[in-house]
Amino acid sequence: MSRISVRGFAVASATAVTAVGSVVGVASGSTAQPSNDAEATASDSTLLADIPTGQQAQVQTASLTQQADAQAIAADASAKKDAEAAARKQAADDAIAKQKAAEKAEQEAKERKAAQEAASRSATRDASSFSVKSSYTTAQIQAMARQMVPSGQFQCFSNIVDHESSWNYKAVNASSGAYGLFQALPGSKMSSVGSDWQTNPATQIKWGLNYMNSRYGSPCEAWSFWQANSWY
Structure with a gap:
């Protein structure tokens, strides 16, 4: 009152x-x-x-x-x-925690993938471990590739070879001169991994795998690019 x-x-x-x-x-x-x-x-x-x-x-x-x-x-x-102030602070803290958790999960996934790829590479055979023959059948070349290419990447690798040369290690493009399983242009680029690049499919496989890994990260990434552009 x-x-x-x-x-x-x-x-x-x-x-x-x-x-x-x-x-x-x-x-x-x-x-x-x-x-x-x-x-x-x-x-x-x-x-x-x-x-x-x-x-x-x-x-x-x-x-x-x-x-x-x-x-x-x-x-x-x-x-x-x-x-209200406490709620805003809690929301901000939660957002930061979620972001850090997502970043950590992403980093761990990358590390697992890298470890798997490294383990897979270490389990594959090198081109020099195959005996040299005067000629090779398609089945023999594919068998060599299966031992050199990581199992999780082989199908993508095979798809590219199917489209480029149909597994003919002596295939030559009449117009450009591109050569071998991967139609390297010029074919002499494959000499970086072996002087027998013209006659040894194992040397060509080694070069092709190195090229896909260095340029695209993996054969499957190279295949994704090939599907979008019809070349790699």
Whole structure:
């Protein structure tokens, strides 16, 4: 309850007292005017001390209740603000944690893939381990390739050779001069892995595998490029 309300309540109470006194005076035949004390009591300067004790308690209780309500509202607003700030911070922390977890998972996947490829390469035979023959059948060349190319990459490797030369290690492009299983242009590029590149399919396979790994990352990546462009 505001001070204006308290004062209004006090004025009303004093006015009621004055009115009662007037009635009593009339009843007793007295024509005396209300005393100056009564008028002073009813003035705007009436204080809480002028209100009866019981009514003072009511006024004070109402004022304390209003103050408590205001404090509770302020506390709720502050708690809500703190909760929103904490939620924003938690969301940011969660996002950072998820990003780090994704990056870690990606790195681990790359490391596993690299380890698998390294293990696969180490298990394959080198071109020099095959005996040299005067001629080779398609089946023999494919068998050599299966022992030199990682198993998970062989089908992609085979697809490229199928399209380039149909596994003919002496295939020559009449217009460009491209040569061998992979139609290297010029064919002499294959000499980087062996001087017998014209007659030894194992040397050509080694060169072709090195080329796909160095240029595209793997035979399957090379095959993906070939499918999109019809060359590699």
